[in-house]
Amino acid sequence: MASTFPSDDHAAPIVIVGAGQAGGMAARCLREVGYRGAVIIVGDEAHLPYERPPLSKAVLADEQVPDVSLMPASFYAEHGIDLKTGTRAIRLDADRRQVELEDGAILSFSSCLLATGGRARQLPLCAGAAAAVHTLRTLDDALRLREAMRTANSVLIIGGGFLGLEIASTARMRGLEAMLVEQAPQLLERALPPLLSRWLGERAAAHGVQLHLNASLASLSEDAGGVRAVLGDGATLRADLAVVAVGLAPEVTLAREAGLRIDAHNGGIVVDAHCRTSAASVFAAGDCTSRPHAATGALVRLESWQNANEQARIAAAAMLGIDTAPAATPWFWTDQFGCNVQMLGHRDPALDYYVRGTLPSGCESGKALLFGVREGRLEHVVAINAGGDLRAFRDAVDQPLACAPQALCDPDAPAKQLARLALGRART
Numbered sequence: 001m002a003s004t005f006p007s008d009d010h011a012a013p014i015v016i017v018g019a020g021q022a023g024g025m026a027a028r029c030l031r032e033v034g035y036r037g038a039v040i041i042v043g044d045e046a047h048l049p050y051e052r053p054p055l056s057k058a059v060l061a062d063e064q065v066p067d068v069s070l071m072p073a074s075f076y077a078e079h080g081i082d083l084k085t086g087t088r089a090i091r092l093d094a095d096r097r098q099v100e101l102e103d104g105a106i107l108s109f110s111s112c113l114l115a116t117g118g119r120a121r122q123l124p125l126c127a128g129a130a131a132a133v134h135t136l137r138t139l140d141d142a143l144r145l146r147e148a149m150r151t152a153n154s155v156l157i158i159g160g161g162f163l164g165l166e167i168a169s170t171a172r173m174r175g176l177e178a179m180l181v182e183q184a185p186q187l188l189e190r191a192l193p194p195l196l197s198r199w200l201g202e203r204a205a206a207h208g209v210q211l212h213l214n215a216s217l218a219s220l221s222e223d224a225g226g227v228r229a230v231l232g233d234g235a236t237l238r239a240d241l242a243v244v245a246v247g248l249a250p251e252v253t254l255a256r257e258a259g260l261r262i263d264a265h266n267g268g269i270v271v272d273a274h275c276r277t278s279a280a281s282v283f284a285a286g287d288c289t290s291r292p293h294a295a296t297g298a299l300v301r302l303e304s305w306q307n308a309n310e311q312a313r314i315a316a317a318a319m320l321g322i323d324t325a326p327a328a329t330p331w332f333w334t335d336q337f338g339c340n341v342q343m344l345g346h347r348d349p350a351l352d353y354y355v356r357g358t359l360p361s362g363c364e365s366g367k368a369l370l371f372g373v374r375e376g377r378l379e380h381v382v383a384i385n386a387g388g389d390l391r392a393f394r395d396a397v398d399q400p401l402a403c404a405p406q407a408l409c410d411p412d413a414p415a416k417q418l419a420r421l422a423l424g425r426a427r428t
């Protein structure tokens with residue numbers, strides 16, 4: 001395709017820091033819109049940019065390691081993208097438009113995209129049993145954990161978020177005894193309505209996970225090559241290995257040291273709807289950002305595959321000064337305990353939920369949709385084994401509901417028809 005960017009060949013490169021989902025996708029998007037100038041990606045992992053969702057699912061579960069690369073190695077060469085793996089960027093100078101690498105090299109840029117993701121949070125309490133304690137953020141983490149699971153009979157998971165639950169689910173599939181400690185009284189309290197939190201807890205228990213809710217970790221020590229955990233109530237748990245899954249710390253060191261605006265609440269790099277940071281010529285995308293909620297404008301930090309891809313697309317366009325569609329409605333999925341759970345929009349405790357179908361109990365299969373509504377607006381839709389039905393509601397989220405919410409629960413009407421009803425476009 002002919003370039004539409006006259007200064008492509010002469011301008012300083014676009015430098016992308018972080019060779020993950022957002023970094024890799026942004027480089028691809030730059031080429032897709034016809035940019036022919038130099039693009040450099042700097043990534044501190046040894047791998048090609050890869051997808052993380054399979055790490056807690058197929059990679060942990062399978063005997064073969066599936067190929068998780070975002071694009072094949074040949075893609076970067078064929079598209080003239082200079083991919084520097086195993087290389088850490090250590091300094092950003094936004095005024096001089098320069099990034100310094102750990103080997104002392106200085107890269108000048110016309111625009112810089114920070115796509116630095118985040119690091120798994122650690123628990124200082126676990127330092128004494130470090131050899132048997134794992135986290136799961138990178139491919140190398142997943143391969144280490146997978147190897148450790150081969151000879152282990154039991155695993156202790158600390159943290160009952162999506163990641164902790166997926167690890168528990170995969171561990172049970174592999175026949176390990178799984179214990180999960182969560183300090184909140186319910187699983188995923190902030191991400192799911194209480195009805196679904198309880199359901200997920202029951203589902204995990206039905207699959208043999210020993211759940212310890214409302215439980216704090218008082219200590220964790222090494223025990224005969226494994227770990228011994230003491231909970232706040234004095235209970236003791238012993239496992240061959242432990243996984244700490246207590247969330248992500250956004251990686252914002254470069255941005256903070258360069259004086260970019262950081263969200264004091266969620267720790268992300270503050271960006272606008274075009275992924276522009278507080279420094280001219282510096283953009284950010286993916287898990288490291290704090291971005292405006294499309295409907296309310298409130299800053300939110302999203303950790304999802306779709307958000308990384310959407311922000312990569314938007315940042316690529318913004319760096320070139322071209323228009324592009326706004327970010328799609330947030331979408332997230334998780335696979336656990338034989339269920340595929342997908343979500344559209346944002347969860348908020350103020351939402352009232354309406355259920356279409358029946359949540360599959362125990363280990364049964366079945367499908368359901370949950371509609372989260374506030375003051376006549378549809379704000380959140382959750383699908384249990386009903387991803388196809390969920391898609392029909394993409395345009396209806398964050399819109400006023402044109403029908404009573406109960407009307408969406410009709411089990412006999414096809415999802416597309418219900419979505420038209422929600423939007424007031426029902427055919428007569």
Ligand SMILES: Cc1cc2nc3c(=O)[nH]c(=O)nc-3n(C[C@H](O)[C@H](O)[C@H](O)COP(=O)(O)OP(=O)(O)OC[C@H]3O[C@@H](n4cnc5c(N)ncnc54)[C@H](O)[C@@H]3O)c2cc1C
Nearest residue numbers: 018020021022044052053089116117286287303304305308
């Ligand atoms: C195990 C696991 C399972 C997941 N499952 C799901 C799922 O089912 N559904 C879903 O929607 N999402 C899921 N996610 C989330 C999704 O993968 C992330 O939201 C997505 O990877 C974010 O992309 P990113 O580019 O922002 O960050 P990343 O993919 O983390 O990439 C950031 C990269 O930047 C590098 N980096 C950081 N600082 C520097 C520096 N100074 N110099 C050079 N390189 C640097 C990092 O090492 C990393 O390689 C999962 C995540 C994990 C870890």
